[in-house]
Amino acid sequence: SCLKTALPPIERHIPTTPTISAIIAGLQVQYAVRLLHGKPIPRSHRIGYYGLSDLFFDAALLPTATCTTHAYSDPLPLSEIHELPLRAAETTMGELFATVRKELGVSEVILDLYDDRDLVVALRCPACRKETPAVGVVGKVTEAEARCPSCTEIRTPHTVASVEAPEDFGDHTLLDIGIPPGQILVFRDRARSTLHFFELSGDL
Incomplete structure (x- = not known):
């Protein structure tokens, strides 16, 4: 199975990405024009395109009551985003957590990464059973x-999708860990399980 480690750069590439991007962008513009003119646009399905085989496919998307990410891409109201005067390149995970706790007036919060980016916190060797702390994005x-x-031997990354103990990341900055400047972070109040959104506005 894939260990999700980055391979060395490949010398020869097949330039498919710009071509596929242009095709998809053309479709998006087409739908945008139709929307602006009040024409119907496709809903509840996804269009995909395989660049190497010139094949389009259409997948229906059916909402279900148990889906935790249904409508996940809906835009957040600006009123729900708290601005923090912090910069990714200068702020540690501990400083971020301290600021969020103070803003919310609570003692325990959890940083939820969802499908945004999983973090590597350790590398485990399957052969000699040794584990080494590590910091980075999958x-x-x-x-x-x-x-x-x-x-x-190639060690297996141990990843987490949420952060509860900021001290595990030491003095590494958010940028070192893999959180980009200006990112909107999702925190959860442990006691009430309510979600709160914080923007690294110091980068903007």
């Missing part, structure tokens, strides 16, 4: 970094 840890210094 896909950014290279294969060379994942190789065990003791037995040279």
